Amino acid sequence: MARRTPPTGLRRALLAAACTLSLTAPMAHAQAQATVDLKKAAGLFATHCSECHSVKEGKDKKGPSLFAVIGRKAGVVPGFVYSDALRQSGLVWSPAVLDRYIASPAGTVPGGKMKYDGLAEAPDRALVIAYLTSVSGPH
Numbered sequence: 028m029a030r031r032t033p034p035t036g037l038r039r040a041l042l043a044a045a046c047t048l049s050l051t052a053p054m055a056h057a058q059a060q061a062t063v064d065l066k067k068a069a070g071l072f073a074t075h076c077s078e079c080h081s082v083k084e085g086k087d088k089k090g091p092s093l094f095a096v097i098g099r100k101a102g103v104v105p106g107f108v109y110s111d112a113l114r115q116s117g118l119v120w121s122p123a124v125l126d127r128y129i130a131s132p133a134g135t136v137p138g139g140k141m142k143y144d145g146l147a148e149a150p151d152r153a154l155v156i157a158y159l160t161s162v163s164g165p166h
């Protein structure tokens with residue numbers, strides 16, 4: 028006589044698999060959220076920064092090239108004419124310093140010439156910095 032239900036062993040295995048899935052699915056979801064959404068990050072850079080900045084080496088626009096900007100001293104791109112304020116600021120573009128500057132360019136470097144009001148949302152700043160890090164290459 029043919030059995031219509033799967034043998035007990037198989038049923039148990041299926042049940043175990045279903046349990047494992049329901050346990051790991053939320054974890055996988057959390058991990059996906061923790062990894063940076065670089066597409067969104069690139070989009071934010073395009074919206075907020077690319078009018079004035081390129082991440083290509085040697086390509087200055089209204090602002091200097093941001094190629095490999097992470098860890099770089101402020102005001103050192105050759106050939107770009109910076110404000111005295113930024114050149115003499117003594118800043119180094121660590122992620123934390125960048126975060127302050129992007130939040131409030133005028134507040135961080137008074138007398139600077141980056142005509143940008145600042146990106147108020149901290150998560151968006153973190154994404155822009157992640158984007159800049161991703162194009163900075165190894166040091």
Ligand code: HEC
Nearest residue numbers: 075076079089090091101102109110113139140141142143
């Ligand atoms: C309207 C044009 C404009 C926009 C928009 C703009 N910047 Fe700038 N940025 C400048 C200019 C001009 C400077 C040079 C400032 C100075 O000399 O005081 C500058 C300087 C910088 C520097 C210092 C670079 C160095 O070599 O020391 C960083 C970092 C920077 N901008 C990041 C950003 C980021 C990130 C965004 C987007 C969130 C952005 N900027 C948006 C014009 C702009």
